[in-house]
Amino acid sequence: MQRTILHCDLNNFYASVECVKNPHYKDTPLAVTGNPKKRTGVILAKNTLAKSLGIKTGDVIWKAKQVCPNLICVSPDFPTYAKYSNLVKQIYLRYTDHVEPFGIDECWLDITNSLKLFGNAFNIANRIKEDVKNELGLTISIGMSFSKMFAKLGSKLAGNNEINIITKSDYKEKIWHLPVEKLIFVGKRRLQQFKKMNINTIGDLANFDKEILIEKYGVNGEYLIKIANGMEPDKVANFNNLKTVKSIGNGTTSIVDIDNYKQAKQVIVYLCESVAKRLREQGFMSMCVHFSIKDNLFNTISHSKSFDTPTNNADDLAKHCLDIFSYCWNFTKNTTLIRAIRISATSLISDKQTFQTNFLINNNEIEKKNKKDKTLDFIKNKYGDSKIKRALLLNASHINCEISDDFFEKFEE
Ligand SMILES: [Mg+2]
Structure with a gap:
């Protein structure tokens, strides 16, 4: 049976939480930075307004202030980010117990078995998005597809507070032209090797000679080709079975x-x-x-x-x-x-x-x-x-x- 997987990614997560904590920040360019007292601290996250004014993640504070003199810089408040991250997961869990976190602000959700209960997939995605927005004041980008990796790419392609659907009939058009390094398994080293083999886009990888890739990477070679075709069998973990290690x-x-x-x-x-x-x-x-x-x-x-x-x-x-x-x-x-x-x-x-x-x-x-x-x-x-x-x-x-x-x-x- 075809699966329906969502990848939900909170937008500008750290900066958005800061704006929820202090609503007056919403109308001010704001950045979460390494150490606001040190001029050499760097921008870890920024809100939409700061972004529109040209502030980039990774900028040094003093340079960012040259670009935007009224930029407000705050220290990261990880305990509060963790709290919001959990609240968001509680909303996801209303719709499925197959919720698998990836970092503090991203989760995969398998909603295949929720369709009977909650109606069609787009409605579920939309309800999740609205619940998060109305209850917590945060927005998410959602990618919806039939594999985990395509869902993840979908959320990258979606704008803030948007849903992007990638189907069996349009994935070639939507995904295959993307650079191959957009796949999370393609790191710097593998990218260099791929370039030598003339694999530049996800489509190049999808259509590459399987035997050659297996010879080079073993079973991983076959797995990579499957990913590029949306055929990797990876399941979305059940949230209740995830190990919670505290220390x-x-x-x-x-x-x-x-x-x-x-x-x-x-x-x-x-x-x-x-x-x-x-x-x-x-x-x-x-x-x-x-x-x-x-x-x-x-x-x-x-x-x-x-x-x-x-x-x-x-x-x-x-x-x-x-x-x-x-x-x-x-x-x-x-x-x-x-x-x-x-x-x-x-x-x-x-x-x-x-x-x-x-x-x-x-x-x-x-x-x-x-x-x-x-x-x-x-x-x-x-x-x-x-x-x-x-x-x-x-x-x-x-x-x-x-x-x-x-x-x-x-x-x-
Ligand atoms: Mg995010």
């Missing part, structure tokens, strides 16, 4: 009580490596760390730190943890020693959505970090965790490698 943490009791900064730092970095690797494996980025210390008299000190730039990188996490550590522990003043440390990454968001904030901060730096992380993960997964180590972690025999992820319960005993 990822690791802790360890040191083999000997820790009495100096270097040893503490070694344990912190060691734990952060493990937490960051698990975040990457599960497709998350974190925006907050909880840091706890238990001393040798079993007193516990805990602090958290939130940060604007989501991360799943060990160095970043370690830097935040060391900040907390310096603030809450002083070896010269404290009379006790450190027995155990636990680190927990919370405020998790999907790593797929972070490009929105991340690519703007320092693309090169982040790419370098990601490359290093991937290489380390590869070596550790293939040859074992002990096969590659930071210089800092040499001569660290106090570190107990028995780290545990349910350590918190034990920790709080």
Whole structure:
């Protein structure tokens, strides 16, 4: 049976939520920016008015202010964005339980089995759009099609507060002329390879020799051709079956009580490596760390730190943890020693959505970090965790490698 899939994408999400919070912003050019106090902060999102005046995502604040001197810049308020993201999903769930989020502001909905109950597909899409607008004051673009990827492309083609329908009879005309990199599976590297094979548009990929692509990419080759033809079998997940992971943490009791900064730092970095690797494996980025210390008299000190730039990188996490550590522990003043440390990454968001904030901060730096992380993960997964180590972690025999992820319960005993 032919499926009916919607892809719903909230328009200018961060900026729109800011305008709902403060309705007077609606008539003012507004941008959500990295750090409004720093002139070097960048634009993460902008409202329609700012956009019409030429403000672009990724612009540095001081440049944007030259273009538009009365631009209002506000810091991102991720907890409120998360709240609205959930409220929107609750509306989607009225129409189907097959709701699969992709980042904070996008969802796929499979409404195939909802047609009997709610009438035709366009009516359902329209009702969803109106519900979101009337109840939350936010607008969405909806793509409607028979495959997930075509629905996603449809929402890109739709204007704000519009529905774009891609059918079996018009997909060739609507989709095939688009550049192949519009498909989310086509990253920079694959794009370069495709260009060499003269695959420039989605249509080129759809009609490419299957055997050649299979020879080059294995089963993925066939999958890519299916996607370009709207034939990939990927289902929209059932919302109730999605795993809700709230935090990822690791802790360890040191083999000997820790009495100096270097040893503490070694344990912190060691734990952060493990937490960051698990975040990457599960497709998350974190925006907050909880840091706890238990001393040798079993007193516990805990602090958290939130940060604007989501991360799943060990160095970043370690830097935040060391900040907390310096603030809450002083070896010269404290009379006790450190027995155990636990680190927990919370405020998790999907790593797929972070490009929105991340690519703007320092693309090169982040790419370098990601490359290093991937290489380390590869070596550790293939040859074992002990096969590659930071210089800092040499001569660290106090570190107990028995780290545990349910350590918190034990920790709080
Ligand atoms: Mg969006």
